[in-house]
Amino acid sequence: MSDTPRLDQRPEWTALKDHRARWQAHLRELFAADPERAERYVVRVGDLRIDFSKNLVTDETLALLRELAAATDVFGLRDAMFRGDRINITEDRAVLHTALRAPADAVVEVDGENVVPQVHAVLGRMSGFAERVRSGEWTGHTGRRIRNVVNIGIGGSDLGPAMAYEALRAYTDRSLTFRFVSNVDGADLHEAVHDLDPAETLFIVASKTFTTIETITNATSARTWLLEGLGGEEKAVAQHFVALSTNGEKVADFGIDTANMFEFWDWVGGRYSFDSAIGLSLMIAIGPERFRELLDGFRIVDDHFRTAPAESNAPLILGLLGIWYGNFFDAQSHAVLPYSHYLSKFTAYLQQLDMESNGKSVDREGRPVQWQTGPVVWGTPGTNGQHAYYQLIHQGTKLIPADLIGFARPLDELSGELKAQHDLLMANLFAQGQALAFGKTAEEVRSEGVPEEQVAHRTFQGNHPTTTILSPELTPSVLGQLIALYEHKVFVQGAVWDIDSFDQWGVELGKVLAKRVEPALTEGAEVPGLDPSTAALVAAYRELRK
């Protein structure tokens, strides 16, 4: 048994509990008492200006939170991560997604071997391949150039490239079509390929393990579709399928030539893998140079996280704010609300990053935790959300801290009136932050002549915390900065909560049970050990499908 004190028994935790018990201030009062907080509570990293002034904190709160971070040795674990120590303890692995964006002359060792040259070798191969596809030099089996790229993967092998493709659409080669297939529902693949010409289609099968049932099933069906379309010649596969994986053996078993495999390593977690070979579809879309800019963006935030003092360390501050709300205000969720259409898949990406990392209920030694861990992360582009669920954030009974993300300039893609709409978009972001923080008092409502019986309904309590992340423009580098910011925020929270943020045992049971239930559905076989409820569902399914 370890002598590490339990988190909730640390004096720093108790100090925060006491601080919370005394907490009364409304954001209106905090700003009235200290108008400077609008400037003081801002951190800058790279192109990101992170304004956390509309959070329920004072200098004292921030100091107490930093003391908790120091007591739990967040920076010690950070250094261990960057060094390549095996901090993913249940899988006994290093956690080195930061090595994926390290400069070529950096040295990051795993088991005494510098991994940076391998990273750059794969990046070089990816660049060469991406250029050949983009230029038309890489052709399909019939000699026609590739016009469609279909990424088949799920979880970390899908969400990153799919999100970033949307985010950076303005930088993509519009003469190519990109599709992302993840769902084992045959409808996903069907909709992705039904209007494509197999002779012009490249499948990228993305799977770290190359054993994931959804991906292997979809890849097998894609191969059938391709061969049917190209007259059944097996050797066509070589020109139309490439693999992204850590598992060369399984790639070969599937029938993809390992010469067409782009490798990554077990020290890259699936949800942290999109800047590895998993980004190949994105690299084809935006080109190797833009991809390198994206990596540079990640690196800016890595360097900041590694070196900035606690007072101005952006991922640390964001992580601690989340802890303040989740552990001391009982907030159950965290909303991420981008005011950018291009970021429409950003929150879905963060859901895996955050919830698969920190959805844990035992500490690093396997003891049940006595404190809340990862929040439910949710959200969609802000303006659409305003006309759907913002009502609950403004006037519901739950505390929902939110990040509002916006950009000063629209992309050059837009012109004329469409460009001018950007100010309206951003006016909405600013207005929401203001309304959430300051609300509208009953007196203000009355002064507008609202009848007394409606005053309560039209009053806005305010005091809802938001953090506003503003940057000049959504470039590849800025996207990399944003993702790294959240990666390290999640890291900080896992470190404080004393959980392993890098395993994902919680997704295993469902996978095993699905394999056990499937024969009952497809072959009508009896499945021993089904609970009565599931057995009844299976029976109803069999009856209904007749």
Ligand SMILES: O=P(O)(O)OC[C@H]1O[C@](O)(CO)[C@@H](O)[C@@H]1O
């Ligand atoms: O890349 P793979 O091995 O196919 O795994 C896909 C996803 O499945 C998970 O293991 C569980 O959902 C994720 O962590 C991972 O990103």
